[in-house]
Every structure is written in structure tokens, then in C-alpha cells.
Amino acid sequence: MATGLFVVGYPVAIVVIARWVPVVRERRLRWFVAHQAAVAAIVTGWAIRGRTSAILINGSWFVIAALWYAAGGRRRGDA
Secondary structure, X not given: OHHHHHHHHHHHHHHHHHOHHHHHHOOOHHHHHHHHHHHHHHHHHHHHHXXXXXXXXXXXXXXXXXXXXXXXXXXXXXX
């Protein structure tokens, strides 16, 4: 089960991360949702395997990515 989550999660996450700046700047919601689902799958896979350090690392990126995306549509001078 964990391997299946990794086989789907890692490629999707990597593709989106490779285009991360445009995803955030252009507010590409579908890409962002795909990324978050992929990272959630990765975290779940590591949870199944019981790897706490991997859960913390990938879970942290999940939260950081969400915050980055939420703040990404703002420009200096907006607010």
C-alpha cells in the first residue's frame, strides 16, 4: 500500500514543485490541489511504514506549501 502511494505521490509532487513559482503566482488551483493530494499520499505512505522523520519532513512541506500558496497571490503594495 505504501509503495503505491509513493508511486503516485512522488511523481505528481515533483512535477508540480518543478513549476512551483508559476503555480503560486498564477494561482493554479488544480495544480496546487494535485500537489497537496500527492504530498498527503506521501505522508500517508510514510505513516504506514512508521517513519516519523519522513512524516515530519513531508508534513512540514505540506504546511509550508499551503502557506506559500495562500500568500503567493499578494504583491508588494497589496494589502
